[in-house]
Amino acid sequence: MRIARFVHPGGMSFGVVEGDPEAGSQALTVRAINGHPFGELDYTEQRFALADVRLLSPILPSKVIGVGRNYAEHGAEVPKEPLLFLKPSTSVIGPHDIIRLPEQSHQVEHEAELAVVIGATGARRVDRAAAEKAIFGYTCANDVTARDLQRSDGQWTRAKGFDSFCPLGPWIDTAADVSDVEVRCEVNEEVRQLGRTSQMVFDVPSLVSYVSHVMTLLPGDVILTGTPAGVSPLAAKDVVSVRIQGLGELRNPVAAR
Structure with missing residues (x-):
């Protein structure tokens, strides 16, 4: 599973990147989740083309x-x-x-x-x-x-x-x-x-x-x-x-x- 953090028209979310990265970003989508990605994932109904969102650093660490x-x-x-x-x-x-x-x-x-x-x-x-x-x-x-x-x-x-x-x-x-x-x-x-x-x-x-x-x-x-x-x-x-x-x-x- 590939976890991303991204900005979309509704705000900022974590999400799961779906598709084959070898096919290029145009072939990838990201499915948003509620909250953080640790533990059981709570998927929302939002899904975006990866090319249409801005990827952030995938995590903001304490250190x-x-x-x-x-x-x-x-x-x-x-x-x-x-x-x-x-x-x-x-x-x-x-x-x-x-x-x-x-x-x-x-x-x-x-x-x-x-x-x-x-x-x-x-x-x-x-x-x-x-x-x-x-x-x-x-x-x-x-x-x-x-x-x-x-x-x-x-x-x-x-x-x-x-x-x-x-x-x-x-x-x-x-x-x-x-x-x-x-x-x-x-x-x-x-x-x-x-x-x-x-x-x-x-x-x-x-x-x-x-x-x-x-x-x-x-x-x-x-x-x-x-x-x-x-x-x-x-x-x-x-x-x-x-x-x-x-x-x-x-x-x-x-x-x-």
Whole structure:
């Protein structure tokens, strides 16, 4: 099942995307639901062509937890334990929203990532088996980073935390097998990153379990699982695309603030 959050003439809703994404957006519809998507779905009578609505970030998390250096080829040194950082909820944007380049940075880079969305039960100090049950689904993410500030600050809060620095979307897939899928990033249709989730140092259940032993994970919280090699700078007027096999495509234009 693919869960989207979208704006339609009557307001904003969560909904279930129906149809084959490989056939293009014109072939897809979205069926609205009442309330949130955790638990049993309460469908409304509203159904829209996907092309006629505006997709938002599929969830507004209470927190976004990032994992650094989780692909051996990307990180200079593979950590012995997951390296965690936080991105504020205000950094989250949706498909086709603009990534704004802050004036404080001269080196803003893309990071294509698989994002894990926590489900209704949440997670606190769970083992691997319980961690898997706590996962609601998966979506595409771009962990946009001001690399020069990351180096100069000595910690990552400012570099990772600017408004618009966490695109998510286009929807949450609740049934995907993400153990070995392609993660691709293109800038202006040129491939910059290409990896597979099987190359992660720490797999998804390990990450969810590890994070839950640090902080309680709430429904809708997002864990970014790290990025493959190939990160590179973004410039105004670029269009950056994150594609994860089976999960769709997340496209965002880039502009100066």
